[in-house]
Amino acid sequence: MAVQIKKKKTIPFNFAAKHQAYIRKCQDSTFNFAEGAVRAGKTIDNVYAFAHELKTTKDKIHLATGSTAANAKLNIGDANGFGLEWIFRNQSHWGKYKGNECLYIKGPSTGNRQRIVIFAGGAKADSFKKIRGNSYGMWIATEINLHHEKTIQEAMNRLLAADNRKIFWDLNPDNPKAPIYIKYIDKYAKQDKEGKLLGGYNYEHFTIFDNVNIPEQRIQEIISQYDPASIWYMRDIEGKRCVAEGLIYRIFADSIAVQDSRFLRTEKPRNLQEINIGVDFGGNGSGHSFVATAITPGYTELIALESELHFGDIDPEDLGRLFVSFCQKVVMKYGFITAVFADSAEQVLIRGLRSSAKKAGLSWLKIYDSYKEQINERIRATYMLMSQGRFFIYGDGCESLILALCSAVWDPKEVTKNIRLDDGTSDIDTLDGFEYTFERNIERLIGR
Missing domain, CATH: 3.40.50.300 (P-loop containing nucleotide triphosphate hydrolases)
Structure with missing residues (x-):
């Protein structure tokens, strides 16, 4: 039947x-x-x-x-x-x-x-x-x-x-x-x-x-979350095909230049939902970067807490000690670390970090491969959080990250794709480490 x-x-x-x-x-x-x-x-x-x-x-x-x-x-x-x-x-x-x-x-x-x-x-x-x-x-x-x-x-x-x-x-x-x-x-x-x-x-x-299903008030709310001068406004709101040019995070760079403190958090963040560390490994002139960020309850805000960049020929043991020192600093200041996400292309170095953490009494530290979301999706997420007033820098321990965000530019020679310039003139290593900390949560932070 x-x-x-x-x-x-x-x-x-x-x-x-x-x-x-x-x-x-x-x-x-x-x-x-x-x-x-x-x-x-x-x-x-x-x-x-x-x-x-x-x-x-x-x-x-x-x-x-x-x-x-x-x-x-x-x-x-x-x-x-x-x-x-x-x-x-x-x-x-x-x-x-x-x-x-x-x-x-x-x-x-x-x-x-x-x-x-x-x-x-x-x-x-x-x-x-x-x-x-x-x-x-x-x-x-x-x-x-x-x-x-x-x-x-x-x-x-x-x-x-x-x-x-x-x-x-x-x-x-x-x-x-x-x-x-x-x-x-x-x-x-x-x-x-x-x-x-x-x-x-x-x-x-x-x-x-x-879209007749979105009330005019809601449309205006969505529009207000974008910087009208950004590539994302032209694409997401105006629906235009356009080439990316110049500074990637102009609203952030302008704010730092005029010192209006728009993106700076003076009070120590509390009741944090998670704290993640991103690690990008250097080589051939690039640096090893460590970046720690926090996400507030409900994925409301992304807050940069600490960043470090180390240049030079650093052997695996010294790199491990630098990593442990960075993690210990984060724990001392903020109480915990949820996870570490390291460049998945360097499995030998990742095993070295795990070994160094264990020797230093940090065997509880969870160290995973980075997810490696598409770079432009990571950039878009960062820009959206900035535009919506949901990205902040806390304290004075993020100098390398601030400099990296202020100097990130689009590659002017690339005509078929929008690509972040990576020729040694800007700090791509710190940007990668920073993005590894939240890329798995892009859906929760801003959707698509």
């Missing part, structure tokens, strides 16, 4: 005319690209259209990707109550398929045919390995410009045998000459215009003002 599925609640989808037109065109298009500002509703459009196709497609296995698997699950699977698990509520469950997180879907909406949506990350050079071995029918990706080229190529190849081949991408604007435009989005647009692209091309540009 068939089990009757009861939907207890209707999802309150509310699409403006521009969004409705894009979604309708998805039905007849292989390539569906939604680009534009934050909170514009791009991802929801694609999730809705993707879910509609899942109901009738003959293909069993499909792919959903984000910069990380967690990001894909959050923005495509959940999507604040508008994601796939909600659209197919009582007809789906989370599980594993060949080692990957997936959403199993089967019920009246799919004609009781099983559909499997595999969720995977796409930002790292080896991310493509996670999606090998399967043929997919459709592919939905959020923040496609943060995906590694190898991931995009592998996913494209895995769709070739699909019965109903469809691609759904969303992205915030990037460098006008970024590979995602040159190799894919703009290339396909040109081919479509010339009548050479088979399958149908569907592109739309959205801004936050196209």
Whole structure:
């Protein structure tokens, strides 16, 4: 006897005319690209259209990707109550398929045919390995410009045998000459215009003002959290493709120059949620950096506590002693250390730090590999925290970090990507160490 599925609640989808037109065109298009500002509703459009196709497609296995698997699950699977698990509520469950997180879907909406949506990350050079071995029918990706080229190529190849081949991408604007435009989005647009692209091309540009679900007051609140002179304002609010130029953290550098104390915390922070240390190893002219930051309850603020930079040929034992001394200083001042995140590329040196910590009676110290989030995502998170008044420096022990933030600039010679200049003229080592302390918490601190 068939089990009757009861939907207890209707999802309150509310699409403006521009969004409705894009979604309708998805039905007849292989390539569906939604680009534009934050909170514009791009991802929801694609999730809705993707879910509609899942109901009738003959293909069993499909792919959903984000910069990380967690990001894909959050923005495509959940999507604040508008994601796939909600659209197919009582007809789906989370599980594993060949080692990957997936959403199993089967019920009246799919004609009781099983559909499997595999969720995977796409930002790292080896991310493509996670999606090998399967043929997919459709592919939905959020923040496609943060995906590694190898991931995009592998996913494209895995769709070739699909019965109903469809691609759904969303992205915030990037460098006008970024590979995602040159190799894919703009290339396909040109081919479509010339009548050479088979399958149908569907592109739309959205801004936050196209989203009828956000009240005007909330829109103004979101806008107020950005520095109007920043690249992030032009991309996230105005939805423009633009090239990054000049100082990366101009609002911070200007504040330090005029000594307005905007980013300085004079009272010792208390009731801290966690204190993390980031370690970046030097070599070939660069330095070894140690940076400690604190996160306040509820991921409200990020506070830099201490930083050190050591140059020269430092043997592993001396490096270990410097590291232990730094950790002991942090514990003496603030009482605890939650974790240490060290440059994952240097496993021998990381083992040396663990050995030095154990010898010094700090065997309780948890030392992990750095996560190595994409640099521009780390930069964006830092800038957003600065713009929102949620990043601070405490005390006088962060001189190297202050100098590093004030001198960080975009590479003027790079025309296809927005890349932080790394030619020895600025302190990239301290910036890396600083970013390792919070990169795992970017979702909690600012979202995407």
